Amino acid sequence: MNAETKPSRLRDTRITMAHGGGGRAMRDLIEEVFTDVFRPDSDEDQARLSAEALREPGARLAFTTDSFVVTPLEFPGGDIGKLAVCGTVNDLAVGGAQPLWLSAAFIIEEGTEIAQLKRIVASMAREAAIAGVRIVTGDTKVVGRGSGDGVFITTSGVGVIPPGRDMAARHIRPGDVALVNGVLGDHGATILAARGDLALSSPLQSDCQSLNGLIEAVLAAAPGTRAARDATRGGLASCLNEMAMSAGVTVALDEAALPLRPEVRGMCEILGLDPLYLANEGTLVLFVPEDQAGAALAAMHATEAGRDACLIGRAVEKGTIPVTLRTAFGGTRIVDMLVGEQLPRIC
């Protein structure tokens, strides 16, 4: 019998404070909603993992964490659960780590529909299988109505960086080219449309996806890859500013080369938003030596997640401005970090 056909032990259809109290109601919730799906190895609170991959001399352990507070909880192309898996998988992968194990901690607002929670958890299990990671430990807390917002999920991830691999923004050199795996801003634009405040109907989907497979393909083809980041909150602009400042270079972008869907471009024009600051959840930014750019692009084009990969600019000697953009009209403008907030709670 699988979890869907098993009769429910839960007496409620919505979360109550008792589901966080440490007693029987909590145990029933955890068993039915979480452990029946994630199937941990034991009933101990902690995961105990045999770390063969870490035994190799020079291998390092990578460890990262992210809380997810996106609203709405479900949106075209994903939901908070898929996002929580992809986000932490990608944080590990952009540092060169092979993601292995995830933890998942849930802060659930009283009144949340248990059926919705089950959909979110099923989505996490699906995405974990796609990314090849295991969700090995977790926690559940319940807060009263008005002290939370449906569900917040914090995932942490552990992975292994193979010996000799050292990707970091500080390794970027003048002359390196900047690549992205696909179109920009889909996630931010999708969330904006999904909130429904704007009476926009849109065919957009979040780009939310795990990037670890794509990154391994790039590293096999272009082993000299200097650095990778996923351009999430703050968009491509904030991501490139951080990388440029870390490396002590200027990044010169070419506006004509930036891949944007007409729908995203249109939405930004209507709302006065800049797509360079829209959040992405499956957008990879890579810096590679120029002589490996072709190999890296070819490797990306061979994958679903990298089908629309392209070159968007290059690193040059450090000027006074970390990131510049050559506009379609031939001028140059500053691409600053996001100041304030363009759109809150997109992840």
Place this chain on the structure above:
Amino acid sequence: MNAETKPSRLRDTRITMAHGGGGRAMRDLIEEVFTDVFRPDSDEDQARLSAEALREPGARLAFTTDSFVVTPLEFPGGDIGKLAVCGTVNDLAVGGAQPLWLSAAFIIEEGTEIAQLKRIVASMAREAAIAGVRIVTGDTKVVGRGSGDGVFITTSGVGVIPPGRDMAARHIRPGDVALVNGVLGDHGATILAARGDLALSSPLQSDCQSLNGLIEAVLAAAPGTRAARDATRGGLASCLNEMAMSAGVTVALDEAALPLRPEVRGMCEILGLDPLYLANEGTLVLFVPEDQAGAALAAMHATEAGRDACLIGRAVEKGTIPVTLRTAFGGTRIVDMLVGEQLPRIC
């Protein structure tokens, strides 16, 4: 110049949505409030750790996570930050792991005082130093007023279980004795009094403390120790029920042996609460073979955290009831798991 005397780069005294937006305000907040205190090794998002201790054949990696949603955020004997460090350190330690690295993810409600956030972060850094762990990676999200409750913190922890060490509730055998390191219910009673709804004034303090040092001392003195747990949410009663069911034994407690402060006993009598269900945050439950009980108790008595350690009962052949209590009047009663909630948001 240390973090306290450095002039603040933050223009606000309270958290705004911009502090979670992924741009400059967020970067300033993270630098001033978090990285100036936790001092990670690099500006990359992920921690990269040399895992020497994991290289030993037979060593296992332990991984655990917990969200903390306690209210109030600060209380006698601790605060949400200290709790978030102790809780995860203890989750690792009770499984026999030596805690090494922690992540910390913050979900902060708009309007939270930055000064309070700084106190909480300073408290985390202090407790991490006491426990001998490093906070190596983190995340910050901001939610609007009414979508959170001040600060929620999720800590995850990675540790190493030395070769040959295997503590788990399923190893408990009939005849083993049950020990605790000190008085019961202080944390739950303290939170209850601190909420102020009850017009109770109390000299109580939370027992919130890191137990890894105590556990290592016990394991050195009583290497046959079968299992350890910290009796948190759901109190001693729920913890012992879980252990008894895992092991397939009955645990027989002796009421006269249960260590309780007169203040906690009094508060429970007034409010009709059962101290066996009150939460603890530094209370260790151990099962050891009878012939090592003396050594384990002596090792605990030699430490500050184990000064009041005592024997509270023993495992017997499995009966129909997982946990029983011989009362002071000579009768026996069932000690069930907590049903519903005794007190929410105590951790």
